[in-house]
Amino acid sequence: MVLNPGLGMEYHWQALPPDWPGNFWWHWLAFSVIILAFVLGLVMGFIWLERRGIGRFQIRLGPNRTGPFGLLQPIADAVKVLLKENIVPAAADKIVHWLAPLVAFVPTLMIFAVVPFQDGALLADLNVGVLYIVAISSISTVGIFMAGWSSSNKYSLLAAMRDVATVVSYEIPVVLSLAGVVLLAGSLSLNQIVMAQDIPFILLQPLAFLLFFIAASAEINRTPFDLLEADSELVAGFHIEYSGMKFALFYLTEYAEALAVSAIIATLFLGGWRGPVLPPWLWFVGKVVAVFSVMFWIRSTLPRVRIDQLMALAWKFLLPLALINLVVTAVQVLAWPEASLWAMVPVNVAIMAALVVTWSRLLKLGGGRVEV
Amino acid sequence: MKFEHFGTGIIKGLAVTLRHLFRKPITTQYPEQKLTTSRRARGNELVWDITKCTACGTCAKACPQGVIRIVTSAKPVENRYVVEKFEVDTGYCIFCGLCVEACPFQSLLMGYSYERAKYRRHEVVHTNEMLLPSAKRPASGYMYPKLAKALPPQTLLIERDEVKG
Amino acid sequence: MALKTESFALNIGPLHPSTHGVFRMRAVLDGEVIANMEPVFGYLHRGIEKLAEERTYTGVIPLTDRLDYLASMSNNLAYVLAVEKLAEISAPERATYLRVILAELQRIASHLIAVGAFVNDCGAFFTPFLYMFREREKILDLFEMLSGQRLLYNYMRIGGFNQDIPDEFLPALQKFVSQMPGFIDEYDRLLAENEILLARTKGVGILPQDLAVNISASGPVLRASGVKWDIRKADPYCGYDRFEFDIPTGTAGDCYDRYRVRIEEMRQSLRIIEQAMKQLPSGAVKSTVPYLVRPPAGEAYAHIEAPKGELGFYLVSDNSIAPYRCHIRAPSLINLTALRDMTVGWKVADLIVIFGSIDITMGEVDR
Numbered sequence: 001m002v003l004n005p006g007l008g009m010e011y012h013w014q015a016l017p018p019d020w021p022g023n024f025w026w027h028w029l030a031f032s033v034i035i036l037a038f039v040l041g042l043v044m045g046f047i048w049l050e051r052r053g054i055g056r057f058q059i060r061l062g063p064n065r066t067g068p069f070g071l072l073q074p075i076a077d078a079v080k081v082l083l084k085e086n087i088v089p090a091a092a093d094k095i096v097h098w099l100a101p102l103v104a105f106v107p108t109l110m111i112f113a114v115v116p117f118q119d120g121a122l123l124a125d126l127n128v129g130v131l132y133i134v135a136i137s138s139i140s141t142v143g144i145f146m147a148g149w150s151s152s153n154k155y156s157l158l159a160a161m162r163d164v165a166t167v168v169s170y171e172i173p174v175v176l177s178l179a180g181v182v183l184l185a186g187s188l189s190l191n192q193i194v195m196a197q198d199i200p201f202i203l204l205q206p207l208a209f210l211l212f213f214i215a216a217s218a219e220i221n222r223t224p225f226d227l228l229e230a231d232s233e234l235v236a237g238f239h240i241e242y243s244g245m246k247f248a249l250f251y252l253t254e255y256a257e258a259l260a261v262s263a264i265i266a267t268l269f270l271g272g273w274r275g276p277v278l279p280p281w282l283w284f285v286g287k288v289v290a291v292f293s294v295m296f297w298i299r300s301t302l303p304r305v306r307i308d309q310l311m312a313l314a315w316k317f318l319l320p321l322a323l324i325n326l327v328v329t330a331v332q333v334l335a336w337p338e339a340s341l342w343a344m345v346p347v348n349v350a351i352m353a354a355l356v357v358t359w360s361r362l363l364k365l366g367g368g369r370v371e372v
Numbered sequence: 373m374k375f376e377h378f379g380t381g382i383i384k385g386l387a388v389t390l391r392h393l394f395r396k397p398i399t400t401q402y403p404e405q406k407l408t409t410s411r412r413a414r415g416n417e418l419v420w421d422i423t424k425c426t427a428c429g430t431c432a433k434a435c436p437q438g439v440i441r442i443v444t445s446a447k448p449v450e451n452r453y454v455v456e457k458f459e460v461d462t463g464y465c466i467f468c469g470l471c472v473e474a475c476p477f478q479s480l481l482m483g484y485s486y487e488r489a490k491y492r493r494h495e496v497v498h499t500n501e502m503l504l505p506s507a508k509r510p511a512s513g514y515m516y517p518k519l520a521k522a523l524p525p526q527t528l529l530i531e532r533d534e535v536k537g
Numbered sequence: 538m539a540l541k542t543e544s545f546a547l548n549i550g551p552l553h554p555s556t557h558g559v560f561r562m563r564a565v566l567d568g569e570v571i572a573n574m575e576p577v578f579g580y581l582h583r584g585i586e587k588l589a590e591e592r593t594y595t596g597v598i599p600l601t602d603r604l605d606y607l608a609s610m611s612n613n614l615a616y617v618l619a620v621e622k623l624a625e626i627s628a629p630e631r632a633t634y635l636r637v638i639l640a641e642l643q644r645i646a647s648h649l650i651a652v653g654a655f656v657n658d659c660g661a662f663f664t665p666f667l668y669m670f671r672e673r674e675k676i677l678d679l680f681e682m683l684s685g686q687r688l689l690y691n692y693m694r695i696g697g698f699n700q701d702i703p704d705e706f707l708p709a710l711q712k713f714v715s716q717m718p719g720f721i722d723e724y725d726r727l728l729a730e731n732e733i734l735l736a737r738t739k740g741v742g743i744l745p746q747d748l749a750v751n752i753s754a755s756g757p758v759l760r761a762s763g764v765k766w767d768i769r770k771a772d773p774y775c776g777y778d779r780f781e782f783d784i785p786t787g788t789a790g791d792c793y794d795r796y797r798v799r800i801e802e803m804r805q806s807l808r809i810i811e812q813a814m815k816q817l818p819s820g821a822v823k824s825t826v827p828y829l830v831r832p833p834a835g836e837a838y839a840h841i842e843a844p845k846g847e848l849g850f851y852l853v854s855d856n857s858i859a860p861y862r863c864h865i866r867a868p869s870l871i872n873l874t875a876l877r878d879m880t881v882g883w884k885v886a887d888l889i890v891i892f893g894s895i896d897i898t899m900g901e902v903d904r
Contacts (some may be wrong), residue, residue, distance in 0.1 A: 304660025
């Protein structure tokens, strides 16, 4: 079974922009601007959406004072945070402390280079797109660790350690669950993966979607895995000693990461920009917002897991299931008759349900008391 | 420590929060919308009826904080003491209402208003005329059921929040 | 290969979002694991016991409001019972029933906060907390209707109440009692089976039965360890022996059991309120008591089952208008004594959860 017959290098380059004057430079400039506007605009929108949404989940109203429906609230917050005093702890490692927000933010922005907004409308149609995303997205961890370490605060150090442990563990299930999608699509380029989704991969790869959603939420520290900002334990975690614009950058990073994960999920599992009637970019944004809504719905419901349980979940639950999913997908790609692709949907859903139920029975989360 | 029900509990919880999304928010947007306080509200500031007061000082003795200070003139007029100074330092007042309970002549009442914050410290000390009732400083029905009946009924959340879980 | 490691001290509190006030825990951490823990209190000490010696017996009632400020009505009740015992005053029947209703309402309100804050400590983003605050708000509305204030009620008096309940109180209470079980079921759907909450609380912070008895823990903390001890049954006051209710107990003594015991107690409280409402007699709410009570010289100890445990007032009288000595047996403080034994060996995150599951109010711990 091959979803993209005749997929070769020739086709690959067709997706690139027409011969504009200046060739690629204009393309890159234009898309850099688009990506910046997209990320900043949507992050603002997400902050507003999350605050209003969680408000409604909690039978409150949420911010509604600035502008209609409180739409200007993120801007008011940004202005407030910009005008705040920049406080650096006396014992901090000043350079690292200064550099950390940048190191955290820039890689997050770079993820969007390979995300297609519609057919061919992306900054760089890398033929190793998925690999690029996986590689780039883990760099911001370095920034977070720098922040935690340089603040010379025990809370932030604990948070930084937790973050490194989380990302190291969760990269593996992320990559393995993405591998299933890549196998199915037969390409690493995100645009090609979208092209291959006549049936959205969430239906063909439900288990991979579930695993990726859990693992990615853990990697970007969304509840229930928000251990490194755990406000009930570590107060504010790694950014406890940050104020002013540096704090704002971390805040931005957090939501930009959530946006990135939503965009990746929308692209890889929900059919990206594809959809009837509406323009493709609108479909894309709509799907991104839908994925993010699920994220803050979960945030408003669930308590937080503990660090050892987080590790146990990665190594004992996600990793084996991701491996099994990879094997099953590989067999299906080799042997499944191409004509009856829809028949794969119930089969895979059944496999997912069976695996999740049996594995939950086997799973033992974390240890108990440690003798010290 | 297992995932006892393989995620069913989480899904149930998500359903509960989702259902709340369609409920009416219970927020009251304070400065524009105001709830009516209890008819017995022990609001800020005391209300003092100068005509009934005999300056017996029972309220001052009942006050656990020692907030009330009464100075009477030594010369009675029409066989009554004349109150020269009736001073309440609301900065120290804990609004327990014991003075209102103690007053034998029904001349001291709790205030019904709340938003009575002041900018200067000396402004919270109330003397004589400042304590008299006015449209801005109505008296509450605390310990006075007849007064309470005249006040608007209290808004209750239980009346607004009808949806059952 | 054994790496060289070093433990470090971490000050949790007094300014920390989950210390429920101003409590400080000096924890020695070995990585994430707690090697030692030393509680430090006294940041909210106001000298209430000493202040009580300077005030009339009635004037102390507002002070008791400020002990456990989440359960002022229970504090009032315990103090008033102690004075009544000391001065040999008895409250009229109607007041007794009303006291039961109010104490049980207060228990529900306090447990709602306890559970809400506990789940918040587990990391839920305020949602259960706010749902529970909504129901607490309804109880506070009722209390405001009675006493005029929402937190510091100062409603009970020696020998009864200062004023009778208004006409609109009982219908509103009836409505609350009929609605509340549905909301408790909703909390259960939201939390009771939540896998993450189970993983975080089951088997965590076990308080063994013998230790619980040895530190003289009381309230839900003791009952979660499997001891069926409730002062409402063991030494009935206010005619609690006239009502039918069960004492929910746990088995393991872990955080989850403490949470379950609180939820079950809310249901039992509703049962008691329903019975008390049916039996509520008419009549006066206050017996004739002189304004300045002058109990005969002597001493008295009265205790009640407050939401957090056994709340006792020990009063010594020298036949004057003020207590000679007033000692408060605060359940929060005594339940807190096992904190070290419960937390050592667990992780930082567990420390917060265990601490939250004990349910303390700093106003009562430090007094």
